Structures are given as structure tokens and as C-alpha cells.
Amino acid sequence: MSVKEKGAWKDSKLLNNPVADYAKRNGGIIIGFFVLCIIIQINTPMFLTTANIVSVLRQIATNLYCASAITMILIAGGIDLSSGAVTSLASVVVATFMVNYGMPIPVAILVALAVGALVGFINGTIIYKTGLPPFIVTYSLQCVCQGLAYVWTGAQPIRLTDQNFIFLGAGYAGFIPMPLIYLFVILIFVWYILNRTKLGRHIYAVGGNEKAAEFSGVNIKRVRWFVYVFSGIMAALAGVVLSARMYSGQPSVGAGGEMDAIASVVLGGTSMGGGRGTIGGTIIGALLIGVMNNGLNLAGIDSYWQQVAKGLIILIAVYVDFVKQGSKLRK
Amino acid sequence: MKEPILLEMNGIRKTFPGVVALDDVHLDLRAGEVHALLGENGAGKSTLIKVLGGIYQRDAGEIIINGEKADIQSVKDAERYGISIIHQEIVLVPEMTIADNIFLGKEAGPAANIDRAGMLKKTQELLDSFDMGLSASAKISSLNIAQQQMVEIIRATFSEAKIIVMDEPTSSLSDKEVDALFDTVRRLTAQGIGIIYISHRMSELDVIADRVSVYRDGKYVATKEVKETTVDELVTLMVGREVGNYYNRTYNECDETVLEVRGLTNKKVKNVSFSLKKGEILGFAGLVGAGRTETMRAIFGMDPVESGEILIDGKPVSIHSSKDAMAAGIGLVPESRREEGIFPAMTIKFNETVKVLNEFIHTFRVDHKKENEIADKYMHDLSVRAPGTFALVGNLSGGNQQKVVIASWLAIQPKILIMDEPTRGIDVGAKAEIYAIMNELAKNGVSIIMVSSELPEVIGMSDRVVVMRSGEISAVLDRTEADQVTIMKNAVNI
Numbered sequence A: 001m002s003v004k005e006k007g008a009w010k011d012s013k014l015l016n017n018p019v020a021d022y023a024k025r026n027g028g029i030i031i032g033f034f035v036l037c038i039i040i041q042i043n044t045p046m047f048l049t050t051a052n053i054v055s056v057l058r059q060i061a062t063n064l065y066c067a068s069a070i071t072m073i074l075i076a077g078g079i080d081l082s083s084g085a086v087t088s089l090a091s092v093v094v095a096t097f098m099v100n101y102g103m104p105i106p107v108a109i110l111v112a113l114a115v116g117a118l119v120g121f122i123n124g125t126i127i128y129k130t131g132l133p134p135f136i137v138t139y140s141l142q143c144v145c146q147g148l149a150y151v152w153t154g155a156q157p158i159r160l161t162d163q164n165f166i167f168l169g170a171g172y173a174g175f176i177p178m179p180l181i182y183l184f185v186i187l188i189f190v191w192y193i194l195n196r197t198k199l200g201r202h203i204y205a206v207g208g209n210e211k212a213a214e215f216s217g218v219n220i221k222r223v224r225w226f227v228y229v230f231s232g233i234m235a236a237l238a239g240v241v242l243s244a245r246m247y248s249g250q251p252s253v254g255a256g257g258e259m260d261a262i263a264s265v266v267l268g269g270t271s272m273g274g275g276r277g278t279i280g281g282t283i284i285g286a287l288l289i290g291v292m293n294n295g296l297n298l299a300g301i302d303s304y305w306q307q308v309a310k311g312l313i314i315l316i317a318v319y320v321d322f323v324k325q326g327s328k329l330r331k
Numbered sequence B: 001m002k003e004p005i006l007l008e009m010n011g012i013r014k015t016f017p018g019v020v021a022l023d024d025v026h027l028d029l030r031a032g033e034v035h036a037l038l039g040e041n042g043a044g045k046s047t048l049i050k051v052l053g054g055i056y057q058r059d060a061g062e063i064i065i066n067g068e069k070a071d072i073q074s075v076k077d078a079e080r081y082g083i084s085i086i087h088q089e090i091v092l093v094p095e096m097t098i099a100d101n102i103f104l105g106k107e108a109g110p111a112a113n114i115d116r117a118g119m120l121k122k123t124q125e126l127l128d129s130f131d132m133g134l135s136a137s138a139k140i141s142s143l144n145i146a147q148q149q150m151v152e153i154i155r156a157t158f159s160e161a162k163i164i165v166m167d168e169p170t171s172s173l174s175d176k177e178v179d180a181l182f183d184t185v186r187r188l189t190a191q192g193i194g195i196i197y198i199s200h201r202m203s204e205l206d207v208i209a210d211r212v213s214v215y216r217d218g219k220y221v222a223t224k225e226v227k228e229t230t231v232d233e234l235v236t237l238m239v240g241r242e243v244g245n246y247y248n249r250t251y252n253e254c255d256e257t258v259l260e261v262r263g264l265t266n267k268k269v270k271n272v273s274f275s276l277k278k279g280e281i282l283g284f285a286g287l288v289g290a291g292r293t294e295t296m297r298a299i300f301g302m303d304p305v306e307s308g309e310i311l312i313d314g315k316p317v318s319i320h321s322s323k324d325a326m327a328a329g330i331g332l333v334p335e336s337r338r339e340e341g342i343f344p345a346m347t348i349k350f351n352e353t354v355k356v357l358n359e360f361i362h363t364f365r366v367d368h369k370k371e372n373e374i375a376d377k378y379m380h381d382l383s384v385r386a387p388g389t390f391a392l393v394g395n396l397s398g399g400n401q402q403k404v405v406i407a408s409w410l411a412i413q414p415k416i417l418i419m420d421e422p423t424r425g426i427d428v429g430a431k432a433e434i435y436a437i438m439n440e441l442a443k444n445g446v447s448i449i450m451v452s453s454e455l456p457e458v459i460g461m462s463d464r465v466v467v468m469r470s471g472e473i474s475a476v477l478d479r480t481e482a483d484q485v486t487i488m489k490n491a492v493n494i
Helices: A009-016 A018-043 A050-075 A083-099 A105-130 A134-153 A163-170 A178-196 A198-208 A210-215 A220-245 A257-267 A279-298 A303-326 B045-052 B075-080 B098-102 B116-129 B145-158 B175-190 B202-208 B231-239 B292-299 B322-327 B337-341 B348-353 B368-381 B398-410 B428-443 B455-461 B484-491
Strands: B005-016 B019-030 B034-038 B060-065 B068-070 B083-086 B163-167 B194-198 B211-216 B219-225 B257-265 B272-277 B281-286 B307-312 B315-317 B330-333 B416-420 B447-451 B464-469 B472-478
Touching: A018 A279, A018 A303, A050 A083, A050 A178, A050 A198, A050 A220, A050 A257, A050 A279, A083 A105, A083 A134, A083 A220, A083 A257, A105 A134, A105 A163, A105 A220, A163 A178, A163 A220, A178 A198, A178 A220, A178 A279, A198 A210, A198 A220, A210 A220, A210 B337, A220 A257, A257 A279, A257 A303, A279 A303, B005 B045, B019 B034, B019 B045, B019 B194, B019 B211, B034 B045, B034 B202, B034 B231, B045 B083, B045 B163, B045 B194, B075 B083, B083 B145, B098 B116, B098 B145, B116 B145, B145 B163, B145 B175, B175 B194, B175 B202, B202 B231, B211 B231, B219 B231, B231 B428, B257 B292, B272 B447, B272 B472, B281 B292, B281 B428, B281 B455, B281 B484, B292 B416, B292 B447, B322 B330, B330 B398, B337 B398, B348 B368, B348 B398, B368 B398, B398 B416, B398 B428, B428 B447, B428 B455, B447 B455, B455 B484, B464 B484, B472 B484
Parallel strands: B019 B219, B034 B194, B034 B211, B083 B163, B163 B194, B281 B447, B281 B464, B330 B416, B416 B447
Antiparallel strands: B005 B019, B005 B060, B060 B068, B211 B219, B257 B272, B257 B307, B307 B315, B464 B472
């Protein structure tokens, strides 16, 4: 047995136990998360109150819609920078269709989701047909969508008053906020796709080695379409839910959202290079970012300093994870 | 003629956590000599070279250069002692010129205003002195692999290397390019440069090497004069046991035609026609770029076909993608294992089952038992050496990675298996195992097309040999007429 063949196995032996595997994969982030919670709680005792926890989870929810889709995109070896702009555009679309065109709620929502799906379809098609880097393609679409959202509304918010619609974002089912219910469904769906379907294996295969995937009979075009269209729909859903929660269509509501989503995914151990990642990791990544935002707010830190702190914390967390991963697989 | 000893490595020991990679290892190199290192993957050759090159620090032992103890702690130290390593993977910057690459890190002139003209001129002189027929201002990306390798060698000589290590320099070269490389090697040795040469191609040793040192399991075994030893003796030293004739074939005489290709034509190949019989191994020989891989890609639906037809069991089939090809019962073990074959960050299980997901993933259920059965069966059938199917393929040796790739294709139970360079860059032991697998498959009625640039392999394994030249078939030889001379005659342009 060669040098290479020893040593690297230890990690993989745990793969058969999902709980141990999860803890092993995300150990650093989980510990970081709890440490952060304890620090915040010591400084601001109102952190661990039901009201605050529910509010944090509600904020995390929309980020996680996008992040769960971006998890699949990153695993498939791509990236999506358009998702925040699609959120904005969908928010504007759903609001104008209800207020300006007098459409019923379900129609307006469907149109908004269709717009998201269309953007994703365009992303996937251009990337597949031209071979342009996903970074540039999705960035261009980001500019287009964000621009359209402003043009459409003259950069003004559109007030929404329909209580039935607002319930969808701001309401509760029992004590559970509505956005968390959608989130629950989405997370199960993504987990199911990644772990229980052929498509899921194909997503890992395309990101792990696109050429080998092609030789293996994987339909790469279909994989790309699926992940980008799904990402578009999820970003649009985030836009719809945020509009309802804030009683208005906002042309800038999603701006920068893609970065929080990507940061959550990467914090959760998904590789920017493709082929590796889990939805479970993304959840803990999003929780970390959500709690951090909340903690900085509660501590009354100036919002500009919050950005500085957030950037540094993400950098440290990703670096620690990177070092840990680097020791696993020697290329 | 005994030249002075240039380099001596004595009692070298290197351990990694839990593993002794090198144990009391010896190597000596004379000036002007080509000294081959032989050993299976994992025998310690690469580790020894990395110790010499300052990439790893040794735990014990001494390195003596020109009679003096050398203190090599880093890559920079190694360079200072005149040691240059040419790695298997080319490490040039593709979008920079030859001159820029040769002077990389040693740019002439002041830092903010480098002497471009001077660098180009000096590089051109170097290129001309090697009869390269290249312009110093050509971009690396415009060169072929052989030319890139030459640039690396020139860079090594430019930095006044006295000891040059070449790690499998011929693994991706055609025979013609190999000849050019060997010319260069002889030119270097004539200047008194010592060359440490690592290769898995035993046939090259006779041609180029003076002495050969054999390593096994991290230990030094022996050093032999190439003229006084035989391939059989070396193989025995390497594996520590008698291997015997490792092209072990039982030929099946069967006249049933499984695959027929008629007039296959596209941008890369012209009017390719041949037939493949049941249980046959059909060798494809030719120079690199003769269109062998391209023919296989076209048959497998990876490249578009302009005209021609493909018949399987006498019936025309339409293949437009790898998926169609697999459905028609064709498998293809690709030429480049790392780039096209494996999913390195995934487990053996994932790699082995990714082509047969239909067999165990149902609409609402994954049949893990079935999945494990498939993975275990093929891991066992091909004796992949790893602690289990959960092992990451990127951590396996080349031979075991290749076995995993073959396993993944056997899982689809192909009628026709195309194997493009099935033993490239893997050690003798693993090669013998792969030959045995191929023989076993053929015996069980699987028809195999083997594209190979190693003539002994083509001759040893094939029932018949197809020779290609410039995108066309130049000869189809029966195994009784297929010898090195006949094949080469048909492979080169006359």
C-alpha cells in the first residue's frame, strides 16, 4: 500500500452514520455558531427570547430559499450572482401585477415565479451554449434584472394593502411564521433531490468532473437548466415573500442578497470548485450569518461597522473550514 | 569509462504519520549518465525525488553532491545545488511566451523595466541550439505537449542544472516525439549532466538508460547496468516475485461480428471502416494525433459524425450522445483518467455506480442494499485495493483509479468496451492485473477495442491490430503479422 493510500481514510469511515457525519463535516461551524450565540446572549439577554428567535428565523428563511438553490449550483460547479436582483424584480412584478393590473393574487405570484424561472433558464442556456464563465453570465443578468426593477417602478416602492397577500409573508400558521413553512418544504425538496435522485448524483458528477460526467452519459444541459431555473424560482419566491412581509414591492429589496446566500453556502462547507457540499451545511451557514446580523443589531453596532465585522467573520470562518478540508484530499 | 559520482543519497529515511515512505534508501548518479528509477506506484520513487528536490525534508540520511555534503531543506536550496525536476504535469504558464517562461523568476534587467529584447534574444539562441524551430515569442499554449516538455528541459539547462530529474517524460508523447526527446537527453549527458529518469515503459530503458535502480515498498532493492540485465529480471526485482509472461491471452475464435463501422467521417477522421468480433481484442495502433481517440469519440457519440454508419449485431444504430452509446451496449474507458475518467472527490461507490443509477434509484426510494452490492461486486472483481467503497478515489494510486474507472464501465455490462490507453502511467503490477481483466472479459464474450501507444502491449494483447495514420486506417493486421516493424511502417508517413 502506498503512502497516499493511508491516512486519508479516517474521515470517510464515518460516512455511514449521518449524525456523526454531519457533526464531523460541519463541526467547526457548529461550534462557532454556539460560541457566537453564547457571546451574544451574555451581551444582550434579549437574544434568547421567543420573539427574537422567531424574528431571526424569519429573516434567515428568505436567504435560505436562495442559498439552498445556490448550494446545488455550486455543487454543479457553477455560481449564480443574479439571485438578489431576481428577488428585487420579482418583488416589483408581483406588486405591479396586483396593484397596477389588478390581477388576482395567485396569478401575480405565478407570473413573478415565472419571471424568475425565465431568468434561470436564460442563465443556464447561455452558460451551456456559449461556455462563458457563469460568473460573468449571471452577473450580467443581475445587472439587467436590477435595472429592469428600477425602470419598471421609477425606483419607487409600491404599497400593498391586500391582507390576504400580506398574510403569506407576515402571517403565522399557529406560532410558525409562514416563510418558515415554505422553507421547510424547500429544504426537504433540495435534500431529497441531492440525496435520493439520479438528478442529484448527476449534479455532484457534473461539478466533480464535467468531462467524466459527459463520458458517463450525464445530460449536462439538463442539470444546468434545472439548477439555474430552480435558483431563479427560489429567488423570485424570496421576492414575493419579502414583498408580503414588508407590505410593498421594493425595487431594491434583494440587492446584495446573492452574496449572503453564497456566503451561507460556502460557510456550510460547499466547495466553490464544485462536486462537494450538503444542504445541511448550508442551513448551519445561514443560521450563523443570520445570528451574526441579529447579534450585531442587538448590540447596537453602527450598520457600517456591521458590514466590516460581517466580512471579517465570514473570511475567518471560511478560512478555518478551508484548512480543515484541505487536509482531507490531496490532489 | 567511469565518470565521477555527481550525486549520492545514502540511508534516506522519510516518514509520514503512520507510514514509512522511505527506509534506508540509496541512489547514486554519475556525471553524464541516465539513471532510471523503477518501482511500482508507491515504491518510493516520487518521495525520493521530492526529498532530492527539497519539497520534502528527510528524517535521516545524507545527500552528497560533488563529494560534499549538501544541505537541502527547500526547493531554493535544491536549485542552488543545480538540481532541476521536470514534473509529469507541465508547469509552464500557458498564456505567456516561451521567453517569459524560461526567464520566469529570473527576469533580466531592473524589476520595473525588464529587458524583453535581451530575454527574447537569449531564448532564441537556446531554442536554436536545440534545433527547436520555434520562435521565442510563441505562446506556450500554441505548443504541443512534446514542445512544452522541451521548453521545460531548456529552462532546466538555462538555470544551469547539473542534475535533471525527468518524471515520466514520455507518458504522453508519440514515438517520434520520444525520439526527439531522447536526442535531447543524449545532448545533455554529453555535457556531463546527470539525468534521473522515471518511466513505466520498460522498453525505453534499453534505448536511453545506462543504469537502473529498483525500489520496492519504500526500500532500495538493487542497481543494475542496463546492458547486463533483462526486463524479466527487473520486473521480478520490482514486484518481488516472478510475474511470468504478463500478456496472457486465451484467444477465442468466433466469427460473429458485433460491431461494424462503415465509412465513418468527421472533421478529424476519414472513411474509417472496421469490424469487431465477439470476444475479440482489437488493438488500435498509431502515432499520437493519428485519429484513434477521435474515432472512438465519434463512435461513442461524443463528437459529431458527418457520414458513415455504425452497425451493432448487424443493425444500424444512431448514436448522438454517450447515453445513446451506453444504451447500445458500448462503454468507453477514456484516455485521460484524471481529466475524463474519475470523480476524484467522490467515493469509490459513487464512481462505480454513477453510470447505473437506474438500477437502484427508484422514484421514491434508493435501494442502498443494491447500490452497495454493485459497488462491492466490482471493487472485488477488479481487486481495487482500498479499505472500502467509501474511500475517496482521488486518494488512490493511479492503477487503482484506473481499476475503478474500468469497474464503472463494467457495471453497465457492455457488449463492447473501448479502452483508450488502458494502462498509461500505471505500474507493472497493476498493468498485469488489467491485462488479466481484459483477457477474462474477452473470454466471457465482451468485445474490446484497445487504443494504445505502447507497441508491446498492442502486440501482446490484440487478436488483430488496426493501424491508423492521419485520420485514416492504413492497415488491419492479423496477430500473426503484427510486429513492431510492420505496425510502425504503417503508422508513419512515408
